[in-house]
Amino acid sequence: MMLRDCYRSTFPLPLSTLVSVKMAQPNERIPPRVPRNIALSRLNIFSSPDSEWRELGLTAQLWRHRVDSDEFIRLESFSVPDLKRIPFEQAVLNKFTPVKKGWSFGPSWSTHWFHVHIIIPSGWIGEEVQLQWDANCEGLIFSTDGEPLQGLTGGNSQARHEFTITHLALPGQKFEYYIEMAANGMFGVGGTGMVPDPNRRFTLQTADLVVANKKAWALYHDFELIRNFIFNTPENTQRQHEALYAANEIVNVFKPGDDKSIEKGLRIAAEWLSKTGGEGQHHIIAIGNCHIDTAWLWPFAETKRKVARSWSSQVRLMERYPEYKFACSQVQQYEFLLENYPVLFEKVKERVRSGQFIPIGGSWVESDTNMPSGEALIRQMLLGQRFYEKHFGKRVKTYWLPDSFGYSGQLPQILKASGIDYFFTQKLSWNNINRFPLTTFYWRGIDGSKVLAHLSPANTYCADVRPHELQACINNNNDLDYTNESLLLFGYGDGGGGPNAEMLERLERLRNVDGLPTVKSGDPTEFFERIEKYSKPLSSYRGELYAEFHRGTYTTQALVKRGNRKNELLLRDVELLGTLASQRDPKGYCYPKKQLERMWKIVCLNQFHDCLPGSSIGMVYEDIHKSQRELAAEAFSLRHEALGKVLGLTGTQSLDEKRVVVFNTLAWDRTEIIKVPVEDGMPQLQQYSAVENAGYVLADNVSALGQTSYMFDRKIDVEPVTVETTHKGDFVLRNQYLEVIFDNKGHLISLFDRAQGRELVPEGRRGNVFQLYEDIPTGWDGNCKIIPQSIVS
Ligand SMILES: [Zn+2]
Numbered sequence: 001m002m003l004r005d006c007y008r009s010t011f012p013l014p015l016s017t018l019v020s021v022k023m024a025q026p027n028e029r030i031p032p033r034v035p036r037n038i039a040l041s042r043l044n045i046f047s048s049p050d051s052e053w054r055e056l057g058l059t060a061q062l063w064r065h066r067v068d069s070d071e072f073i074r075l076e077s078f079s080v081p082d083l084k085r086i087p088f089e090q091a092v093l094n095k096f097t098p099v100k101k102g103w104s105f106g107p108s109w110s111t112h113w114f115h116v117h118i119i120i121p122s123g124w125i126g127e128e129v130q131l132q133w134d135a136n137c138e139g140l141i142f143s144t145d146g147e148p149l150q151g152l153t154g155g156n157s158q159a160r161h162e163f164t165i166t167h168l169a170l171p172g173q174k175f176e177y178y179i180e181m182a183a184n185g186m187f188g189v190g191g192t193g194m195v196p197d198p199n200r201r202f203t204l205q206t207a208d209l210v211v212a213n214k215k216a217w218a219l220y221h222d223f224e225l226i227r228n229f230i231f232n233t234p235e236n237t238q239r240q241h242e243a244l245y246a247a248n249e250i251v252n253v254f255k256p257g258d259d260k261s262i263e264k265g266l267r268i269a270a271e272w273l274s275k276t277g278g279e280g281q282h283h284i285i286a287i288g289n290c291h292i293d294t295a296w297l298w299p300f301a302e303t304k305r306k307v308a309r310s311w312s313s314q315v316r317l318m319e320r321y322p323e324y325k326f327a328c329s330q331v332q333q334y335e336f337l338l339e340n341y342p343v344l345f346e347k348v349k350e351r352v353r354s355g356q357f358i359p360i361g362g363s364w365v366e367s368d369t370n371m372p373s374g375e376a377l378i379r380q381m382l383l384g385q386r387f388y389e390k391h392f393g394k395r396v397k398t399y400w401l402p403d404s405f406g407y408s409g410q411l412p413q414i415l416k417a418s419g420i421d422y423f424f425t426q427k428l429s430w431n432n433i434n435r436f437p438l439t440t441f442y443w444r445g446i447d448g449s450k451v452l453a454h455l456s457p458a459n460t461y462c463a464d465v466r467p468h469e470l471q472a473c474i475n476n477n478n479d480l481d482y483t484n485e486s487l488l489l490f491g492y493g494d495g496g497g498g499p500n501a502e503m504l505e506r507l508e509r510l511r512n513v514d515g516l517p518t519v520k521s522g523d524p525t526e527f528f529e530r531i532e533k534y535s536k537p538l539s540s541y542r543g544e545l546y547a548e549f550h551r552g553t554y555t556t557q558a559l560v561k562r563g564n565r566k567n568e569l570l571l572r573d574v575e576l577l578g579t580l581a582s583q584r585d586p587k588g589y590c591y592p593k594k595q596l597e598r599m600w601k602i603v604c605l606n607q608f609h610d611c612l613p614g615s616s617i618g619m620v621y622e623d624i625h626k627s628q629r630e631l632a633a634e635a636f637s638l639r640h641e642a643l644g645k646v647l648g649l650t651g652t653q654s655l656d657e658k659r660v661v662v663f664n665t666l667a668w669d670r671t672e673i674i675k676v677p678v679e680d681g682m683p684q685l686q687q688y689s690a691v692e693n694a695g696y697v698l699a700d701n702v703s704a705l706g707q708t709s710y711m712f713d714r715k716i717d718v719e720p721v722t723v724e725t726t727h728k729g730d731f732v733l734r735n736q737y738l739e740v741i742f743d744n745k746g747h748l749i750s751l752f753d754r755a756q757g758r759e760l761v762p763e764g765r766r767g768n769v770f771q772l773y774e775d776i777p778t779g780w781d782g783n784c785k786i787i788p789q790s791i792v793s
Helices: 002-007 015-024 036-046 214-232 238-253 259-273 300-320 331-340 342-354 374-392 411-417 467-475 501-509 524-534 558-584 593-605 618-646 788-792
Strands: 063-067 073-080 097-099 111-119 129-134 138-142 148-153 162-166 174-182 206-212 283-288 326-328 357-359 398-400 422-425 440-444 450-455 485-490 518-521 540-542 659-663 670-677 687-689 694-702 707-711 722-725 731-734 738-742 748-753
Touching: 036 214, 036 238, 073 206, 138 300, 148 162, 148 300, 174 300, 206 214, 214 238, 214 259, 214 467, 214 501, 238 259, 283 326, 283 524, 300 326, 300 331, 300 342, 300 357, 300 501, 331 342, 331 374, 331 593, 342 357, 342 374, 374 411, 374 558, 374 593, 398 524, 411 422, 411 440, 411 450, 422 524, 450 524, 467 485, 485 524, 501 518, 558 593, 558 618, 593 618, 659 670, 659 694, 694 707
Parallel strands: 283 485, 283 518, 326 357, 398 422, 422 450, 440 540
Antiparallel strands: 063 206, 073 097, 073 111, 111 174, 129 162, 129 206, 138 148, 138 174, 440 450, 659 707, 670 694, 687 694, 722 731, 731 738, 738 748
């Protein structure tokens, strides 16, 4: 048959390809040159899991054995009522009932535990046996004594379906596990536009025992790498032509069901892969990571479980790949693990000691940096570095914000004071107006402090270790003149996950391939230290690093922003007054240190980069509103108690009937109107509000961090406020500073500064006009990404 002659293979082609090949054939006995476009198409079909020719291609050979009958895998399930998330110890006490593959469960956010009983088939002795599990949602496998073993992710995107039961099956071996399945995907339960669907259901599509064909997998990894090289490196190089030839040869020699043909393919691949580059190549440090948004399309409660799923998977990979390194920021997530999965926390700690699990970032969460106060940004670092020091014995030197929506110009100063020398992000690559001009540079703060910054030129924190990403580290790098190193962050992310074995297999193969940068697993801080030592003089950039992408982040979810600022100020008041109270009454007052640390952690948590800017789902904001209200109430109570001590009041005392004492907690002199409660017997106040049952007094010239007392009935030397109506029906409001005129429709038509003698509203114009713009988002449910035209129209 013509097709077979041409390719010396049983691998078929679509009819259109067959015709082209036949026409191009100059001689029946000499294999023809295959047109490039046809060859490329053929390569894609060969390794595609979705092709109509799949059964004749490589992916059909990846599994040698598969069973799913009750004889070998038996399932029982318990569904947790009321959308509760319960711990392992509590779950396993419940009654489990038999279920089968194909069973459906829901709704969104519910939890379903499975008890899995496994018997290894007798014909599989000596094999490596895996459980393949796919319910299109997230899960976590536990041992029968409650140790989290590995995460599972269903579906085709960011999949993690396999769990290795044994590397060497023995006769009659039995295994038993529990699997906690959460009825949500990696990216929540969203449909179109990521809007959550409260009634999603999930089906257990796969619950099989499988044995892999390891040679077929090895060829799959080799072939995929070469194929990706062909499509993603500059055309018409010697190396690319050789890659195309090698890949075609692999397809040519392949025969379905014949392991010998796979071995031939492996030899062809090995020859191509064995050619290494020269010393002048660009070098890439690859670091595994799993970006777990601490809340976004799922609530905080789900994040706690995402941490256990993701990190247990990574610890398992570290056992299999001893050179693999994984960096993890967000100290809050370490604390989640410590509190909810202490056994897994200890395993992480072991890997931190061995240098594979690398704590990084130093901040409590990967926070927004535009809206938190300077004090809160310092707390992020203080809480984070203290935790690292306590549990891992050291602070970290690299700040890590790959996804926050822009970076305040005050950060370099705060970072340096927190023991940080280096800063990593990639977010500015998302700019959709101006391209940020630097990749590796010194970032200078508003006070001149500087940290060494690197913006990964791969332009992602979720790479999956393919040649095109390595190539991007050259193509997008603005500072190749000064340094020949880049960082590549790889691993599934945003909803957690992290790298899988396939990425690590590719990483192993890509160490040094002629035509690509070299790449190896490494510690990001060591990467920065090398740059600092060996790079040529780098450029500097001073001030804010503005991300031109997520817009509306200063205004969306305004109540949360208000709550954040109120609580930041309240906690500062409590700390100041608490310190003074401790001095004034060391025996009678106990500084609420633990309470304040807990409260600052809540403030810092709510500053996460999808929380404070407003890009999370409504469920997250319900949690934040509640925590902000509770925190404010607790802070008011603590402040009241401390203030009482500072002013020398006891619980039985009441305010002096004729005086009000004012304490100024700020570091500058102030003059303010103070609201005071109205009590029986109080003297006449200057102003009284019947609605609030409160009075107002003027506290003038209260010294910085000082106190003053006032008589209630003292004369206040201010010009009384007047309100009058003109003959045109305009309203004129006047105090000693301003004269304001509203017309009879309520428009502000004059604002006159009496002290400066200056009119602020031009004649014929109106002030304080609200203007509404249509918000036409291009993504993320319209809550944080507004196209620029809608702002300026
Ligand atoms: Zn994020």
